[in-house]
Amino acid sequence: MTAVYEPSCEPSYEPWDETRGAEIIAEHAGQEGATLVILHALQEAFGYVPEAAIPMVAQALNLSRAEVYGVFTFYHDFRHKPAGRHVLKLCRAEACQAAGGDALAARAEAMLGVSLGNTTADDRVTLEPIYCLGLCSTAPSAMLDGRLVGRLDEKRLDALVAEAQR
Amino acid sequence: MKMRIFVPRDATAVAVGADEIVTAFERVAETRGLPIEIVRTGSRGLHWLEPMVEVATLKGRVAYGPVSAEDVASVFESMASNGPHALRLGIADEIPWLKRQTRLTFARCGVIDPRSLEDYRAHGGYKGLERALSLGSDTILAEVTASGLRGRGGAGFPTGIKWKTVAQAKADRKFIVCNADEGDSGTFADRMIMEGDPFLVIEGMTTAAITVGATKGYIYIRSEYPHAVEAMNAAIKAAKRGGYLGDKIGGSTFGFDLEVRVGAGAYVCGEETSLLESLEGRRGIVRAKPPLPAHHGLFGKPTVINNVLSFAAIPFILAEGAKAYADFGMGRSRGTMPIQLAGNIRQGGLFETAFGVTLGQLVDDIGGGTFTGRPVRAVQVGGPLGAYFPRTLFDTPFDYEAFAARDGLIGHGGIVVFDDSVDMRKQARFAMEFCAVESCGKCTPCRIGSTRGVETIEKIINGERVIENLALVEDLCNTMKFGSLCALGGFTPYPVLSALKHFREDFAPIPTTLQAAE
Numbered sequence: 001m002t003a004v005y006e007p008s009c010e011p012s013y014e015p016w017d018e019t020r021g022a023e024i025i026a027e028h029a030g031q032e033g034a035t036l037v038i039l040h041a042l043q044e045a046f047g048y049v050p051e052a053a054i055p056m057v058a059q060a061l062n063l064s065r066a067e068v069y070g071v072f073t074f075y076h077d078f079r080h081k082p083a084g085r086h087v088l089k090l091c092r093a094e095a096c097q098a099a100g101g102d103a104l105a106a107r108a109e110a111m112l113g114v115s116l117g118n119t120t121a122d123d124r125v126t127l128e129p130i131y132c133l134g135l136c137s138t139a140p141s142a143m144l145d146g147r148l149v150g151r152l153d154e155k156r157l158d159a160l161v162a163e164a165q166r
Numbered sequence: 167m168k169m170r171i172f173v174p175r176d177a178t179a180v181a182v183g184a185d186e187i188v189t190a191f192e193r194v195a196e197t198r199g200l201p202i203e204i205v206r207t208g209s210r211g212l213h214w215l216e217p218m219v220e221v222a223t224l225k226g227r228v229a230y231g232p233v234s235a236e237d238v239a240s241v242f243e244s245m246a247s248n249g250p251h252a253l254r255l256g257i258a259d260e261i262p263w264l265k266r267q268t269r270l271t272f273a274r275c276g277v278i279d280p281r282s283l284e285d286y287r288a289h290g291g292y293k294g295l296e297r298a299l300s301l302g303s304d305t306i307l308a309e310v311t312a313s314g315l316r317g318r319g320g321a322g323f324p325t326g327i328k329w330k331t332v333a334q335a336k337a338d339r340k341f342i343v344c345n346a347d348e349g350d351s352g353t354f355a356d357r358m359i360m361e362g363d364p365f366l367v368i369e370g371m372t373t374a375a376i377t378v379g380a381t382k383g384y385i386y387i388r389s390e391y392p393h394a395v396e397a398m399n400a401a402i403k404a405a406k407r408g409g410y411l412g413d414k415i416g417g418s419t420f421g422f423d424l425e426v427r428v429g430a431g432a433y434v435c436g437e438e439t440s441l442l443e444s445l446e447g448r449r450g451i452v453r454a455k456p457p458l459p460a461h462h463g464l465f466g467k468p469t470v471i472n473n474v475l476s477f478a479a480i481p482f483i484l485a486e487g488a489k490a491y492a493d494f495g496m497g498r499s500r501g502t503m504p505i506q507l508a509g510n511i512r513q514g515g516l517f518e519t520a521f522g523v524t525l526g527q528l529v530d531d532i533g534g535g536t537f538t539g540r541p542v543r544a545v546q547v548g549g550p551l552g553a554y555f556p557r558t559l560f561d562t563p564f565d566y567e568a569f570a571a572r573d574g575l576i577g578h579g580g581i582v583v584f585d586d587s588v589d590m591r592k593q594a595r596f597a598m599e600f601c602a603v604e605s606c607g608k609c610t611p612c613r614i615g616s617t618r619g620v621e622t623i624e625k626i627i628n629g630e631r632v633i634e635n636l637a638l639v640e641d642l643c644n645t646m647k648f649g650s651l652c653a654l655g656g657f658t659p660y661p662v663l664s665a666l667k668h669f670r671e672d673f674a675p676i677p678t679t680l681q682a683a684e
Contacts, residue, residue, distance in 0.1 A: 032446075094352060133181075134178075138178055139508065
């Protein structure tokens with residue numbers, strides 16, 4: 001079976017801007033336990049959490065910078081610099097391992113010339129591991145810029161990598 | 167009459183092309199000049215047949231699958247003429263794999279439109295809450311306790327007792343927290359129910375709220391599940407509009423508000439106290455217990471924290487009565503368990519059945535063995551912290567105590583099948599490595615033990631002093647098992663020790679003259 005791959009919409013982010021950052025922080029600061037909510041919102045806007053935003057979050061939530069920085073670094077999702085233009089995530093958990101995921105991950109690394117967790121030199125593709133997309137019954141699985149792909153095999157992987165490199 | 171076609175919006179179906187199929191159906195219908203209505207449902211859980219599409223007929227919904235975009239034109243032809251087709255599976259409800267199940271929690275999943283409150287109600291939704299509103303707290307607690315429901319997230323703690331503790335606690339505010347941080351590989355039931363029947367989760371949480379006197383609830387969903395986040399947010403909005411959330415729920419004096427919070431990629435946040443820390447905006451570091459969350463939970467207030475499946479089981483219990491639920495199951499494992507079949511399996515998907523079915527039945531019979539066609543060698547039950555079972559233990563019945571008796575755990579009900587190409591040394595190493603990466607760092611056995619575990623297993627793989635290092639791993643596992651604060655460090659020994667015990671041949675020492683002399 002071949003799926004019709006629609007061109008994935010390239011994520012577009014705003015450049016970091018302090019006023020805009022302050023706006024985003026203010027919008028969520030009133031929620032109880034807002035740290036993660038704000039970090040998510042900042043990353044959604046700018047593609048990463050700019051270092052300059054950390055003291056701003058701390059001030060808005062009446063926390064120390066260290067506390068906010070500690071939260072920021074604890075979670076795998078938050079980036080301290082922008083990802084490549086496309087993000088290809090390969091599920092590396094047991095169900096995908098059982099279905100041949102190891103070989104596919106190695107193949108993707110070879111094709112892109114980077115190991116998992118890194119971005120290609122031309123900044124086009126960030127290749128990342130992910131631990132379980134919950135598609136374990138149609139393993140192995142991948143996600144390209146938020147689009148899910150199941151029943152991954154060499155052919156489908158090659159198509160995904162080619163799409164990511166465009 | 168417009169043809170009604172059902173196409174799942176479930177992430178699994180989408181990952182194998184469901185969205186493309188919708189587009190293809192719309193094109194074909196337009197070309198043919200036949201009006202159609204496409205309803206996006208959840209998944210019925212027959213994932214090897216996804217995308218599985220259905221069409222409404224006078225005799226019931228007829229299913230086709232697995233359908234690809236190229237098949238759509240001919241499938242449409244068959245639907246319109248009620249004619250034969252190679253992918254035609256017959257009446258969906260009569261498909262044997264589906265018919266064999268006991269669907270209490272997943273009865274509506276794949277059937278209804280998960281965005282429609284009306285559809286939910288038309289299929290018996292909110293019947294449980296309406297009865298709960300007429301019963302009062304004590305009677306609800308008695309029902310939940312009598313149902314025998316144990317937390318479906320993994321620990322298996324009796325839900326009735328947990329709720330009662332919170333109900334009896336005195337506080338100005340109480341919370342209901344739904345743990346939707348389903349991080350275990352091989353599990354996807356939480357995701358499926360949130361995407362396919364989100365009102366069920368809301369109804370379960372609302373019932374908990376009126377029982378214990380909570381006014382605010384949170385669903386903490388892992389960020390790896392964007393589709394579930396979207397589905398829950400849409401359902402919360404619809405429930406608010408319909409008067410099922412907010413003030414005066416269902417015309418009563420109870421008020422309850424619900425909010426989705428998204429995790430940020432930390433496996434340990436599936437542990438309940440880490441999850442609470444994360445919800446409070448901190449690093450997801452485990453809390454020492456006691457105090458229990460039931461006394462001192464979110465923001466220091468009494469909190470009911472349950473897994474998605476536990477809340478999802480509640481509406482049936484209230485609607486049909488505790489006995490109707492408790493009549494299913496075996497021993498102290500009552501009711502049904504949505505079992506998730508995954509990995510290298512021919513018929514993967516979700517199979518809800520009463521406790522007591524054996525592991526072998528699940529893997530060989532229901533799952534149909536491996537899709538590679540090679541022999542099944544190892545089966546990991548219960549996620550990354552679950553034990554690997556060999557074929558010799560396939561007679562183990564699916565039951566909390568029976569699995570525990572064989573040094574395993576049911577966990578969240580995920581089963582991952584491996585064929586004979588699996589290298590168990592690698593799997594044991596992975597379990598330690600996963601723990602090392604995901605440890606919150608609070609306790610030493612987990613934080614340091616897992617790193618030393620990776621190193622020691624690597625030495626074994628490299629053939630260095632294998633006998634001594636095997637003994638060292640076992641010793642380390644004991645320290646982790648009994649010395650860790652939470653299940654991450656405490657259960658990582660399960661996959662490691664089970665691999666050592668049942669698949670010893672993979673770890674067999676390379677014979678050296680020295681060892682031979684011993």
